[in-house]
Amino acid sequence: MTASRETMMRNFALILANGFVAFTLLFMIFPGQVQAQSGPPVKIGVLTDQSGAAADYSGKGSVISARMAVEDFGGSVLGRPIELLAADHLSKLDVGLGIARRWYDDDVHAIFDVGLTSIAIGVQKLAQEKNQTVIFVSSGSTDLTGKYCSPNGIHWTYDTYSQARGAFLAYKDDAKKSWYFLTVDYAYGTNIQRDIAEMVTASGGTVIGTTKHPFETSDFGSDLLTAQASNAAIIGLATTTMHAVTAAKQAQDFGMRDGGQRIATPSITLHDVKALGLQAGQNLIVTEPFYWDQTDATRTFAKRYFEKVHKMPNSNQASIYGAVMHYLKAIQAEGSTDTGKVMARMKTTPINDFMTQDGTIRSDGRVIRDMYLFRVKKPDESKGEWDIMEQVRRIPGKEAFKAPDAAVCALAQ
Structure with missing residues (x-):
């Protein structure tokens, strides 16, 4: 082998070695991003009214708040990327249920927000049928933890009572x-x-x-x-x-x-x-349950939200952040996306974030927090x-x- 040939092979081996070292360092510094390629995404969806009468009640602001939670969590869980979907149900029952059914059939693990009572009750039944999760944020009816209660549903922010x-x-x-x-x-x-x-x-x-x-x-x-x-x-x-x-x-x-x-x-x-x-x-x-100017913690979140939305958040838009975080932490703690295991973990873990201190989730799915x-x-x-x-x-x-x-x-x- 000529000297030039030997030099070429030596340089090639060095490049391979350096590439392996670089990949190893990447894995050590950014484990979530590298691990995220090891499995299918963990899908969650925000289903809400983004263009109708209730658009300011939750709407796009809730989608942005949920996205903030995913980003702050690190973008992946169990070595899998977190995929956030969002859809506008237009405050129409058939549209809302159609989206929810399609999402669950496409392996969306949890739907957040929902809103309108008729759509919420329909999604509650659908989540149980599909053995997936629904977490109601801007929905109000106490029937969601009453006659329509379900082991697959959590009523997060407030209710009519x-x-x-x-x-x-x-x-x-x-x-x-x-x-x-x-x-x-x-x-x-x-x-x-x-x-x-x-x-x-x-x-x-x-x-x-x-x-x-x-x-x-x-x-x-x-x-x-x-x-x-x-x-x-x-x-x-x-x-x-x-x-x-x-x-x-x-x-x-x-x-x-x-x-x-x-x-x-x-x-x-x-x-x-x-x-x-x-x-x-x-x-x-x-x-x-929340006002943006209550505490240093609420003001910090509100400032971040305002930079993205140019409005201060109401309680629905703020609380979906905590709901998404609590759900993802439960998956991480369980080491699984299994619906029953994750729901059980959520119900046994206190809720503590910028707007809720020592909140709990009752067996019927009602979150108990100060108002x-x-x-x-x-x-x-x-x-x-x-x-x-x-x-x-x-x-x-x-x-x-x-x-x-x-x-x-x-x-x-």
């Missing part, structure tokens, strides 16, 4: 007097009116009357005037978040709050207050665009959520 409890506690003695409800003729409205009414009557108060409105209603003038004429101490807007904003604005225009009647808005969140404005919204009470009452600030109290609420009360988790009922849900303990 916790919102009702907040609305009842917000107005102290007035809440024990008399109520008139403006109620959306839909499962959400029925549930939240039922929950508040039970608290009112148990305290010796009365429900004077109810006016129901279709989901498509945008003019509440006649209903509000009927409620005003009832002389009820509190007018309860037992309706969806977007309806409540419209009704609250119209109540302000009619000067109804100047006459001594209180307006209870159990469904509204941060983004609704922003849309309503401080002039119309001042002194309304909001029930949520808070926030007062909407007056215009002259605000120091900035997003300085719109202040915390006035903490409601401990065991008080905020309805006790489990084994007669309704076989999983309840």
Whole structure:
């Protein structure tokens, strides 16, 4: 072999050796990325309303928050890449269930968010049929841990009972007097009116009357005037978040709050207050498990979120981050994506993140966490665009959520 040939072979061997060393170093420094090539992706999906009436309630903001959680987790679990899917169900039952079925058939392990009650109930049944997981974030119905409870479902953020409890506690003695409800003729409205009414009557108060409105209603003038004429101490807007904003604005225009009647808005969140404005919204009470300006930890998350979305997160958009994290940590701890094992691990592991301290998941799937009452600030109290609420009360988790009922849900303990 000639000298030049020997030199060429020696250089080639050196390149191979250096390549092996470089790969070894890559494996040591970035084990998750290298290991991620060793198996099929772990798929999770965010199913929500991204373009309809509830788009600000969760929507694209929830997708971005979930993606932040995946990135912060490292992008892989058990040496497999995490693939995040997102879809807009347009608040249509057939669209939502079609997407969920297709995802589960394509080995999506867990669906997050969902929202609309009718879609949520359908996905709950579908997840059990397919033995996959669903974690409800912006869905409200207590039936998800009641008559429709499932070993495959977790109700993460809030429910109609916790919102009702907040609305009842917000107005102290007035809440024990008399109520008139403006109620959306839909499962959400029925549930939240039922929950508040039970608290009112148990305290010796009365429900004077109810006016129901279709989901498509945008003019509440006649209903509000009927409620005003009832002389009820509190007018309860037992309706969806977007309806409540419209009704609250119209109540302000009619000067109804100047006459001594209180307006209870159990469904509204941060983004609704922003849309309503401080002039119309001042002194309304909001029930949520999170406000961006509560603590250093909430402010840190909110700042990161704001840089991506250019809005502050509401509780749904914040809490999906923790839901995704909790799920991925359970997979990591179990060393498996098996639905039963992961659900069991999630239920035995306390929830601790920037918005939840020592949260727990009950056997019926209900997450127990503290809720808070926030007062909407007056215009002259605000120091900035997003300085719109202040915390006035903490409601401990065991008080905020309805006790489990084994007669309704076989999983309840």
